[in-house]
Amino acid sequence: MKGIELLALGLRLVGIYGLLKGIQFISIAIGSVRQYSMMMPDEDFSLWYVIFGVSLLVYFLAALALIVFPVRIAKKLMPRSDEQAPLVQVGAQELQVVAFTILGVYVLSWAIPDLVSRAAFLWNTVRMEDFYGPTAFSERVIGACVSLLQVGIGVYLCFQSKGLSRILMAIRGLGYRDLK
Numbered sequence: 001m002k003g004i005e006l007l008a009l010g011l012r013l014v015g016i017y018g019l020l021k022g023i024q025f026i027s028i029a030i031g032s033v034r035q036y037s038m039m040m041p042d043e044d045f046s047l048w049y050v051i052f053g054v055s056l057l058v059y060f061l062a063a064l065a066l067i068v069f070p071v072r073i074a075k076k077l078m079p080r081s082d083e084q085a086p087l088v089q090v091g092a093q094e095l096q097v098v099a100f101t102i103l104g105v106y107v108l109s110w111a112i113p114d115l116v117s118r119a120a121f122l123w124n125t126v127r128m129e130d131f132y133g134p135t136a137f138s139e140r141v142i143g144a145c146v147s148l149l150q151v152g153i154g155v156y157l158c159f160q161s162k163g164l165s166r167i168l169m170a171i172r173g174l175g176y177r178d179l180k
Contacts (some may be wrong), residue, residue: 004074005055007102008070025055025117077105102159108158118139121143
């Protein structure tokens with residue numbers, strides 16, 4: 001098994017996890033819209049349905065892409081290297097690159113829906129400030145910033161995994177030299 005295949009396996013697992021989280025998101029979205037529609041019967045929630053529908057469509061397409069095309073995605077994410085080497089000859093650094101990339105895709109799989117959800121709640125808080133209270137806006141902004149930071153960490157893990165692996169190997173090397 002090659003490093004690309006290992007990464008593809010991890011991406012497929014993240015895609016399956018994404019499908020399950022998408023189903024959970026559907027139940028939360030339906031419950032939220034129903035709750036708000038009961039609290040505000042005069043409000044038109046067709047825009048909410050469109051936002052949730054588009055978000056779910058994009059989310060499920062991304063999860064399905066991870067399941068159906070994991071090797072293509074893995075080739076785009078992995079740095080260029082000799083792909084013919086078997087796993088037995090793969091060093092620890094390449095395995096770490098694969099692991100960091102899988103971790104980055106995993107972080108993105110829950111951080112992006114969380115960011116969309118927090119942005120929707122922030123938008124709703126702006127529209128109904130009297131309902132949520134004076135401190136709700138700042139709380140929602142902080143939550144959205146945290147989610148944005150998580151997305152940034154996920155993107156960094158995906159695309160800078162080779163650099164992180166080099167740093168980890170250097171740190172390990174420092175400890176090894178101290179033992180000699």
